[in-house]
Amino acid sequence: MSPNQLPPHGADGLADPIANLLEVLNLQPAGRAEARLQSDTQVTHYVASDDIFIGRSQPMPHGRVFGGQVLAQVVMAAGLTVADLDGPARALHSMHGYFLRPGDANAPIVFAVERLRDGGSFSARRVHALQDGKPIMSIILSFQIPATGMDHQDEMPEVPRPDSLPTLSETIAASGDRRRGEWITRRAIDIRHCEGPLYATPAPHRQSLQNVWIRAVGRLPDDPLIHQAVLAYAADYTLLESVLRQHGLAWADPRLVPASLDHSMWFHRPAKADDWILYAQRSPSSSGGRGLGIGRMFSADGTLVASVGQEGMLRVRGW
Numbered sequence: 001m002s003p004n005q006l007p008p009h010g011a012d013g014l015a016d017p018i019a020n021l022l023e024v025l026n027l028q029p030a031g032r033a034e035a036r037l038q039s040d041t042q043v044t045h046y047v048a049s050d051d052i053f054i055g056r057s058q059p060m061p062h063g064r065v066f067g068g069q070v071l072a073q074v075v076m077a078a079g080l081t082v083a084d085l086d087g088p089a090r091a092l093h094s095m096h097g098y099f100l101r102p103g104d105a106n107a108p109i110v111f112a113v114e115r116l117r118d119g120g121s122f123s124a125r126r127v128h129a130l131q132d133g134k135p136i137m138s139i140i141l142s143f144q145i146p147a148t149g150m151d152h153q154d155e156m157p158e159v160p161r162p163d164s165l166p167t168l169s170e171t172i173a174a175s176g177d178r179r180r181g182e183w184i185t186r187r188a189i190d191i192r193h194c195e196g197p198l199y200a201t202p203a204p205h206r207q208s209l210q211n212v213w214i215r216a217v218g219r220l221p222d223d224p225l226i227h228q229a230v231l232a233y234a235a236d237y238t239l240l241e242s243v244l245r246q247h248g249l250a251w252a253d254p255r256l257v258p259a260s261l262d263h264s265m266w267f268h269r270p271a272k273a274d275d276w277i278l279y280a281q282r283s284p285s286s287s288g289g290r291g292l293g294i295g296r297m298f299s300a301d302g303t304l305v306a307s308v309g310q311e312g313m314l315r316v317r318g319w
Contacts, residue, residue, distance in 0.1 A: 017188035018218035027053040050112040065103030067260040068236030075229040077111035078125040078141045090143035097139025153304035162213035165192040208246040209282040216274040230273035240312040242283035243291030257315040264309040271305035
């Protein structure tokens with residue numbers, strides 16, 4: 001994938017959420033950095049050489065970087081260092097990382113990619129997302145050449161089809177939450193809750209599972225890496241809602257103090273992020289001011305394309 005497949009920096013994305021998102025994913029290469037350690041007392045040599053990229057952030061009403069944005073940019077940064085390898089293209093199959101600090105949504109992010117290993121079938125990358133010289137996220141990703149083998153999957157739950165559910169604009173209009181609604185409806189991801197949204201008010205029934213249809217609001221370039229990045233971006237929006245739903249909470253609750261702590265994602269099969277994806281979510285546990293969300297992503301034909309796991313801090317003042 002070449003950066004010139006994406007819109008140039010400065011493209012007007014304010015009126016076009018997809019143009020805005022693609023600009024955010026258009027990371028700029030900024031050379032390489034090298035660290036070398038050599039001990040005089042032991043035969044120890046260590047050299048770390050990183051590919052450096054810079055990406056801009058999307059403005060947020062609370063001033064903190066959206067975690068899904070950082071995840072998507074990490075996917076792009078790591079993928080750009082795999083694209084130049086000889087042989088069959090290597091596709092991202094897993095990523096595991098931690099959110100370490102809140103990021104500043106008004107400042108760019110530096111991505112340092114360490115090429116940990118390029119084997120015959122797999123490539124591993126470690127990426128640090130940095131602001132002011134400090135990591136806001138650290139993540140390891142693995143890529144694999146195409147392979148055959150055993151094949152099975154979970155079945156997709158039976159849920160209402162997305163065209164039978166309210167759009168985001170209809171949902172926000174019904175909630176009366178105009179201030180929050182302006183930001184939600186400008187997102188690049190269309191989100192339709194099968195069990196009803198949790199933006200302004202709690203769900204009428206408490207349960208630790210929910211199903212959400214998601215897709216990009218416009219067409220994306222025909223690049224598998226971009227589609228994986230956009231799925232990672234969308235994965236961070238609603239996964240912890242299964243915790244809130246179980247405990248009768250909504251995002252607008254003034255007592256709620258949420259933050260993503262970690263994120264894992266496995267990409268099983270190719271998917272198009274601009275086609276409908278069913279994001280089936282559940283929470284097996286919450287304790288200690290933390291909640292765990294587990295998600296499965298299915299294409300509309302029932303193919304399991306990805307699995308997701310995330311733990312979040314979900315403190316409730318006075319709980």
